Amino acid sequence: DTGVSQDPRHKITKRGQNVTFRCDPISEHNRLYWYRQTLGQGPEFLTYFQNEAQLEKSRLLSDRFSAERPKGSFSTLEIQRTEQGDSAMYLCASSLIGGEQFFGPGTRLTVL
Amino acid sequence: GENVEQHPSTLSVQEGDSAVIKCTYSDSASNYFPWYKQELGKRPQLIIDIRSNVGEKKDQRIAVTLNKTAKHFSLHITETQPEDSAVYFCAVRVSGRGADGLTFGKGTHLIIQP
Numbered sequence: 001d002t003g004v005s006q007d008p009r010h011k012i013t014k015r016g017q018n019v020t021f022r023c024d025p026i027s028e029h030n031r032l033y034w035y036r037q038t039l040g041q042g043p044e045f046l047t048y049f050q051n052e053a054q055l056e057k058s059r060l061l062s063d064r065f066s067a068e069r070p071k072g073s074f075s076t077l078e079i080q081r082t083e084q085g086d087s088a089m090y091l092c093a094s095s096l097i098g099g100e101q102f103f104g105p106g107t108r109l110t111v112l
Numbered sequence: 113g114e115n116v117e118q119h120p121s122t123l124s125v126q127e128g129d130s131a132v133i134k135c136t137y138s139d140s141a142s143n144y145f146p147w148y149k150q151e152l153g154k155r156p157q158l159i160i161d162i163r164s165n166v167g168e169k170k171d172q173r174i175a176v177t178l179n180k181t182a183k184h185f186s187l188h189i190t191e192t193q194p195e196d197s198a199v200y201f202c203a204v205r206v207s208g209r210g211a212d213g214l215t216f217g218k219g220t221h222l223i224i225q226p
Contacts, residue, residue: 031212033212033213033214035213035214040218040219041218041219042118042201042203042216042217042218042219043156043201043214043216044216045213045214045215046213047213048212048213055212056211056212056213058213059113091155091156098207100146100158100161101146101158101214102158103148103155103156103157104155105154105155106155
């Protein structure tokens with residue numbers, strides 16, 4: 001499968017724990033995006049990278065959230081001290097500059 | 113920031129009829145307007161997009177129209193089929209100025225009645 005992949009697909013955690021998600025983009029894509037989607041809503045933009053540089057961060061990305069793309073390939077999204085309100089589907093997408101964004105299958109996070 | 117309004121939230125049409133979903137946006141600098149289809153439990157998939165220098169684009173049974181003056185764009189699906197049942201999202205992007213994230217509408221649940 002040469003599409004965007006995400007791991008894990010599901011994560012259940014207790015409030016206050018830290019979680020980390022991984023995204024592997026389409027190999028030649030230099031842009032990588034993170035979105036969050038809650039039930040009945042459209043995806044909400046969180047942040048994006050061009051190669052290893054984080055170029056834009058939404059005001060939704062609180063201090064508890066951090067994203068990295070150290071070698072310009074895969075990316076990780078970490079949430080520290082999770083809260084129940086963090087429960088959502090976390091979607092990753094990738095693209096060429098100015099091109100279509102291809103989405104991954106998402107990581108569904110449940111915070112108990 | 114950009115604000116995207118999408119209507120209706122639910123649309124039920126008879127198989128074979130046409131469906132129209134409308135979106136308005138607030139930032140006149142928006143220049144890219146994609147439409148995504150999301151089936152239950154699946155990832156969003158691009159079905160058609162339009163850039164600001166074009167007023168209309170068509171791909172088989174799907175078309176998108178853009179009115180930059182009024183800041184609205186619409187998705188048209190003709191000869192609807194059962195497999196068209198899904199949630200459809202419009203989105204806008206303001207490219208340049210370091211910005212590239214998409215702002216999505218809240219979605220339209222399209223139901224095709226047999």
